[in-house]
Amino acid sequence: MLVTIEIDGKKVQARSGAMVIEAADELGIRIPRFCYHKKLSIAANCRMCLVEVEKAAKPLPACATPVTEGMRIFTKSRKALDAQKAVMEFLLINHPLDCPICDQGGECELQDVAMGYGRDVSRFAEKKRVVKDKNLGPLISTDMTRCIHCTRCVRFGEEIAGLRELGATGRGEHMEIGTYIEKAVQHELSGNVIDLCPVGALTNKPFRFSARAWEMRQFPTIAAHDCVGSNLNAHIGKNKVLRMVPRDNELVNETWISDRDRFGFEGVNSDDRLRVPMIKQNGQWKETDWTSALDFVATGLGKIASTSGVSEIGALCSPSSTVEEMYLLQRFIRGLGSGHVDHRLRQTDFSDQDAAPLYPSLGQSIEHLETVDAALVIGADIRRQQPLLAHRLRMAALDGANVMFLGSVGSTYQFPVAANVVVDPRCLTNELAGVAKALLKQASVNPPAGFAESAKAVQVSADHEAIAKALKGARNATVLLGTDAIHHPDLSTLRSLASLIAQLTDAKLGYMTEGANAAGAWLAGMVPHRGPSGSKGAPAGSPISEMLRQALKAYVLLGVEPDKDCGDVRAAMKAMRDANFVVALTAYQSPSLEQVAHVMLPVAPFTETSGTFVNAEGRWQSFAGAVAPQGDARPAWKVLRVLGNVMHIDGFEFMSSEEVRDELRTRVGNAHPDNKTRWHPPRPFVSVPQGFTRVTLVAPHSVDAIVRRSDALQQTTDAPTFAALVSDETARELSVREGQMVAMAQGGNEITMPVRLDARVPRGCVLVYAGQPGAEHLDPSATLTVRGI
């Protein structure tokens, strides 16, 4: 319903129940404010937005006054201005007026508003308040004397993060914002308080004092660390990315970004960036120029092709490579005649890849997640893997949705969780089969072929019944397969069962993939069994597992650190070591590449190249390079284009990355993925596993080469630890204590690590983070023996 109101003499229609400030904002009438924020609840505590309302005795806060029919509002009348100026004076009396030494200076809401409403001379002759700074950890700096107590940060914690890390203690002038007991803020979205803080009280710790707002230039870009594709602005000073801030996009990230997207970019400025092409000669790395390096690559690959055959050449790329890079890389390899291309570095089960959808998609828009009334999330530590998808599900849960988790890492969530089933990875399919069985029983539908036999021993538990009931009873349900499910050794069965459950409950099936661009990789043809846009006929090749097992003679790596990015590190390193020729297109001089590669070509990370990421919902988001590449590094798409030319392969005449993208975009057209998969007869379900199982988790700040080099993120509590994480119960069964060493053995290899207790780990399992020294000797999700020493 609309009402007619008048603001500063302008008649306008406003939604009944809207606040005056919203109506004024829509009309372009700027009312000064500090505590008001469109995404947070109304506090009405700063009083800066006081306006005159006809017939009201006192000035009223525009942020908390609902419009009513016929209301006449004056935002610049004598009464309104008097009130606003009075509040401004109060806000400034205890605020240090030392903008020149404040990190917020130049982009400070208080400074801006003071220009309009403040006096030139202060009448306050008393001593100013001084507040002790708080240590909030490695990401957020504090200057609490500058705080104006707007409580945006407090409300953010309460309402958006769901974790009340900051609060106001003390009263009156003694009120302080802090954590009460000194501790680092840990929530994965906590960095957003930096943007919310209208003054310089909470600032970006790594960035602090490195540049002034007016010295930097701003370039729009896209976050490169998860499948959300948060919209960012990169702030550039002296051809260096100095910080990342969110760029509003209601459909994707709203106004938030994860800490990983805010601080992860730091890695692009790392000291170990590769700045010139390098060739290994007689075991020694030598710097060279691009021409020589590309010749070296062409000669090397040509030699392999002519002596051992093109099928001895394979290519692997990071799932966070751009669409353009992947499109050209697969064209290059396929142009040579090989089909061995893959981006699924951590995936292990490829048995049903032919039935996979066009690309693994969320199956719905990101925004839609907020409106589901039931969600089953399988195999995902979603808060850390895709923080903003977790935020959307949290909003749904607060609205009453049944959000349920089934996986092997029992995270805690900041919202009501209807079910959180945490099991040994080997039992994951068994659990899912239980849910499917419960649904089949309820629906009296004939089970698909092979299900009844495989699931004969599956016991339907109360949890299974409850999950089935919640999904079935929902009008708008979704079943989501997370990153851990995609890496699971029995992905094909998980996928079949998830699809069956989705079908039986009319739920949308979705994937939450690894990296920024898994969807783009599938579309670009960076999979061995399909060409671009899912086309057939391209030379077919082997998935990564086969490629490594077959020990090819040559590998081309794009953005891959084989000892950190591959699921099976041991196999990857062995295959690379044994290969005759390894070409690495890399932004970093990684120790593992120095070991195994024969040539390293310096390529630009996402901040230094133009490109496109396709996010989980299938949104193509292109960006331009924010800064010029460092040293002699070049955008990888250009390097691949020239390589194609050097090796005389057709189809490498592109003049811009946009041309590359547009060619693929035209091929894809309006094709949409259908996540419903063909029924794939399941492998036997395990209900009671024998022995211990290793649970693998890729730490949120280890997901790609860039974030692994972000010092700030590596100092957070989310950084991986070198430890064998076990639950209390498991530790008791093993008779080991926290800190004690345990030996874990598998297939003749044994490694030792200190024990750490962690309630997230299911019973009978040991969680060892991916990428820890020695961890490569333990197969993920496989049996091992454990003993205390």
Added chain:
Amino acid sequence: MSNEVCFRLNDKDQSWSLKTYVANGGYEVWKKILRDKTAADDIISQIKASALRGRGGAGFPTGLKWSFMPRTAPGQKYIVCNSDEGEPGTCKDRDIMRFNPHQLVEGMAIAGYTLGATVGYNYIRGEFWEPYERMEAAIEDARKAGLLGKNVLGSGVDFDMHNHLGGGAYICGEETALLESIEGKKGQPRFKPPFPASYGLFGRPTTINNTETLASIPEILRHGGKWFLELGKPNNGGTKLFSVSGHVNKPGNYEVAMGMPFAELLQMAGGVRTGHKLKAVIPGGSSTPVLPANIIMDCTMDYDSLAKAGSMLGAGSVIIMDDSTCMVRALARLSHFYYEESCGQCTPCREGTGWLARVVHRVEHGQGRPEDLQLLEDVAKKIEGRTICGLGDAAAMPVASFVKHFRDEFQYHIEHKKCLVGGAH
């Protein structure tokens, strides 16, 4: 005529016991209502006829407040009694709870019945340990006697109540901060609207009344609204408890008819300290404007008369100051109180109370500047009417009135760096 309503049992032995209360007609009204199922509208019209106004300080007509409550709306509703009594100068509610707790219980039960609330909370000031114990005992005894609980006396009516001891913050006497405090949160006022009648305790419709207001209800219904009205004067019905403190010979709580001349009340309290003359009176508690002797001596003690004189009846906390009082020092004391008790939530009060307190402190200590008086008036004006709750106004009003009526003393402090009254500080 005194001690007729809330203090009517004060001279009885063990006045706080159920036995004494019942022997003096206690709970008869409650029982009659339960028996007759008296219509809520009838009760409210009696309250309206009595011209009972909120005794917590704002003086809002109680009958009208009760009529705002959506009493037939489905779901839980609450009646809350504000016994926080934090206003400097006030100690009347303490004595109701000490000497006549059952009358408050009965008043709350009737209010709960009338307003459709089955649960009541009595929020008691943190320092009131003895009153808290008396109230706890009273509720327990009433429960045992079947006067509270489920299906009270077989009537089908449910009503139970609980005491909640505060933590010692003045701001929790503000009704919405009080609700936050009961909910277990930091005591900070809520922005209104929504008002408690629609969104109150735990988000449910809630009516909040002062202790004296609720304790007056049983007697009003027993004798009729007209009886109560006629105890006082039109629009200012009933009796009122006055806590007379300061420079008098017999400080204490006095329950007298509304509209009693101030001079008579002063006499009841034994007159001004022997050998001194009356200088000024804060008639309704620290937040109400001060009145000089010549003005207050012409006033009667009721809402309208004091409003006309430029002050307020407030909670009836009469602070008497004789000619030995330094008004600058008195204001410094008051301003410091509000500075310490501001909750800090909204800007004008958080920042302004500290500013006022510091300037007054300076003036008092001989460091005043010529521009300070205007600054004080200006800062006070800038706080007033711009805050979430009334604490900002409460801090501003004494400043404005002290400077207005005793400007010469302030001026003297600034010019001579010493006190006009009591010599140098």
